[in-house]
Each structure stands twice: as structure tokens, then as C-alpha cells.
Amino acid sequence: MNDPAHPPATGFPDGTPADLSIRAGQEMPEDHPREWLEFVDPADPEHIIQIDLTWLLSSYRCRFGTDACRGIDAANPDVGCCVHGAFLTDDDDHGALTEIAAQLTDDDWQLRAEVLGLSGTDGVDGTRGEDGEEAAPEPWLVWDELDDEETGEPQPALKTRVLRGACVFANRKGFHSGPGCALHGWALRHDVPLTVAKPEVCWQLPLRRTEEWETRPDGVDMLRTTVTEYTRRGWGAGGEDFDWYCTADPDCHTGSTGLWESSAEELRELIGEDAYQVVAGHCRDREVLAAQLAQVAQVAQSAAFPGLAPSGRPLLTIHPATVEAQRRATQANL
DSSP states (O other), rough: OOOOOOOOOSSTTTTTTTHHHHHHTTSOOOOOOOEEEEEEEETTTEEEEEEHHHHTTSSSOOOTTTOOOSSTTTTGGHHHGGGSOOBBOOHHHHHHHHHHTOOTTTOOOOTHHHHSSSSOOOOOSBOOOTTOBOOOOOOOOEEEEOOTTTTEEEEEEEEEEEEEETTTTEEEEEEOOOEHHHHHHHHTTTTTHHHHOOOOHHHHTEEEEEEEEOTTTTTTTTEEEEEEEEOGGGGGGGGGGGOOOOOOOGGGOOSSSOHHHTTTHHHHHHHOOHHHHHHHHHHHHHHHHHHHHHHHHHHHTTTTOOTTTTSSSSTTTOOOHHHHHHHHHHTTTT
């Protein structure tokens, strides 16, 4: 819990939900030091990969569908962060969702019968007519607008329909198969990768990938891919208005392994197999060294052994929510 005599610098406007949540100690401040790993992609000499080690070595876990997930809208906590629906990135993303949605049953998807009764195509004909004009999309989708990454101008874009305050694929509390994302649950039951079963913007969370081109001093154009934490700010200006957000809440830092391991499938999709092996090797070495240092510290009976971080991982700027989660766990065991 934060010290009332020394309120934290929250980094958000006074009185916003983000500011209040941090001041109450529910979340940790977002503006903390981070440690980064940068390397050239083994599969592409003109591709730089920059990895947020502080995030990937955290113990974060998504708690959607559990009491630990408070939801970004306090009035609708059952649906987690699925309040606004998900924009589809391209035709492949659209095609994959169409294929998976067609396989969901009433036991998988709480709102299936209601959604299929809405106006739309039969889910086979696609979203445009023979002449390329916009047509009604599948009943679980709607046309909306999304700013173009290059021009900033709004462009037509498909997104999952919002029904009664949340994405149509969000199963609510009380559903006989349990709350949570219908696509996610179906994927787990059928051993289908989440990167296949869910829209891209959904399976990437809590990871955030950005890409930009830069020119090396020798004139060579390099693509820089950055993978970091999907913080409140990643959602744009509206992120500060979420009643709660998970990545900075210690109650969501309860994993027994690092995020680099639990989200291996997603990381492989984001940066490629060769690059992931570089990241995994680096993180694994850090954790092995941490265990060795912890043993030395125990022998020396010194909790402040040089080079040993609060989490046990050496020489690393640890995510504050992970540190706080471990502090709480230690106190609970006293």
C-alpha cells in the first residue's frame, strides 16, 4: 500500500480513475525504470528487435474470468477489457475469425443464438459485394472507423460488435460454461493456438508491438520492432479513464514463471522463432543466475546480497507490480 504521507507521482491527471487507482495502492505507477535487450534479428540483418526485459521477466498473468479481474468498466466487471469490441487488422484476421466463429456452439458462446439472429451475412459471403462495395458484415461484426497509421485519417474498419456493453464474444458471469472470451475458451478446449483463434489485437495483450523504420549511419534502412508492456497509455488518451487496469496491479502478478515463457506462443508470432530463441536464452540465463545468487545470499544470511534484485533476479530493473506481489506473498506467509 502506498504511504499517504508521500503520495506517488501517478503520471496521470489528478482525479482520473488511473490517478485514483494508483494513489489507493491498487495499481503501481507506470513510469518506472525499465531494462531493455536490443539485438539484430538472426533471420534478418536489417531488422532490430528491442525487448522490454522488465516486462517479460515479470510474473504477470491475465486474470480474465476470475475475481481478480475487476474490469476496465466498474459497472461491467465481468467482461474485463472487452468493453469496446476488437478491430480486425486485415483480411487474414477477418478470415480467421469467420472460420472460428462458425465452429462455436451454444455451449461455447453465451450470446450465439442472439447474435446469429441479428442482421448480417451468413458468415460465408464475406463483407463486400461483387463490385467491391461495402456490404453488411457477419452478424458478430460491424463497420467502424480507425485512424490510418500513416496518414492519421479515419478509414473504414471492421470490429466485433458490442452487445449490452461488451464484445459479443465475451461470456458473462453466470454462463454455464463460465465467464471469459468464447474464442479463448474454445481454443483451449480444442488445442488451437490463441494466435489463430482470437483477433490479433486480442491475443497480443498484454504485449504491445510497435514498428518503425530508421536509417543507420551508413545509410541502411532498418526496421525496429519494439515489444513492451501494453499499459493504459497504449489504449490512447482514453486509457486514463479505465476504472482499473491489470498490468500494473500486483494481484495480476501471480505467475510461477516469467511472461517470456508463459507468452512464448505470442512472442514467436510477434518476432519470429529465431528472435524468440535469443530472448528466451537471455531470460533463462538471467533466471539461472538469479537462483545461484539466491543460494549464496541464503548461505550468507544477507537479504541485501550485492547484485540480487528484490525478485531474486540479478541486475534487473524489476516490474514494481511483481515486486509488490512478492512482498504481499511473503507477508502472508509470516
